[in-house]
Amino acid sequence: MHGMINKSIEDLVTIQFGADKWEAVKKKAGVTETAFVSNQSYPDAMTYGLVGAATEVLGLTADQVLYAFGEFWVTHTAFKGYGDMLMSAGRTIGEFLDYLPLFHTRVALIFPNLKPPRFECSDRHENGITLHYFSDRPGLSMVVVGMLNGISKLYKTPAVVTHTKFKDKGADHDEFLVNWGAADQK
Ligand code: HEM
Numbered sequence: 001m002h003g004m005i006n007k008s009i010e011d012l013v014t015i016q017f018g019a020d021k022w023e024a025v026k027k028k029a030g031v032t033e034t035a036f037v038s039n040q041s042y043p044d045a046m047t048y049g050l051v052g053a054a055t056e057v058l059g060l061t062a063d064q065v066l067y068a069f070g071e072f073w074v075t076h077t078a079f080k081g082y083g084d085m086l087m088s089a090g091r092t093i094g095e096f097l098d099y100l101p102l103f104h105t106r107v108a109l110i111f112p113n114l115k116p117p118r119f120e121c122s123d124r125h126e127n128g129i130t131l132h133y134f135s136d137r138p139g140l141s142m143v144v145v146g147m148l149n150g151i152s153k154l155y156k157t158p159a160v161v162t163h164t165k166f167k168d169k170g171a172d173h174d175e176f177l178v179n180w181g182a183a184d185q186k
Helices: 003-017 019-029 044-058 062-087 093-110 141-154
Strands: 118-125 128-134 159-165 174-180
Touching: 003 019, 003 044, 003 062, 019 044, 044 062, 062 093, 062 141, 093 118, 093 128, 093 141, 093 174, 128 141, 141 159, 141 174
Parallel strands: none
Antiparallel strands: 118 128, 128 174, 159 174
């Protein structure tokens, strides 16, 4: 995965738990890089290894680490580095999610060799949407839940995310219902 993802895991662990914990995570994962180059691709196994090591070092479940990473990615990494692109994707959380299927097409203009996930939307109504997530990478659905929570924070619109179809339980993709309140009805 792109170096920016690994760098974001580094920032999350360092900021929320401390530099010594990050060194322990790297050591446990067998990662010797002193710094991740943001537009360089690293093997996916390295990213999964860092997440696995973080669960052991921090005493968290994989779902907790993935969720925390998803939220941190949106509210910290993406917002600080690409805030204009992120926030110009919609004036409201509903507009943002409508646009999500096209989002990584824009991201791919900045990052070459991207292997991004695919999103589809259905059943859009005033206060909610059904989001379909397709990825060749296994086990990352909690990252999406964390990201959606981060987006709800950026738009200051409380939202409830319900995971309704599970690829790791045999469905052909993951599905989420996202429901938000009256704040989107401006
Ligand atoms: C400015 C904002 C964003 C940037 C710059 C960005 C960039 C990236 C990059 C570089 C990757 C790694 C892909 C690879 O290395 O092949 C990635 C993966 C991913 N992105 Fe985004 N992204 C952004 C916003 C979002 C949002 C808003 C969502 C969904 C709510 C999202 C969902 C994901 C997921 C789930 C992955 C993991 C890979 C997978 O599922 O296969 N991203 N993104």
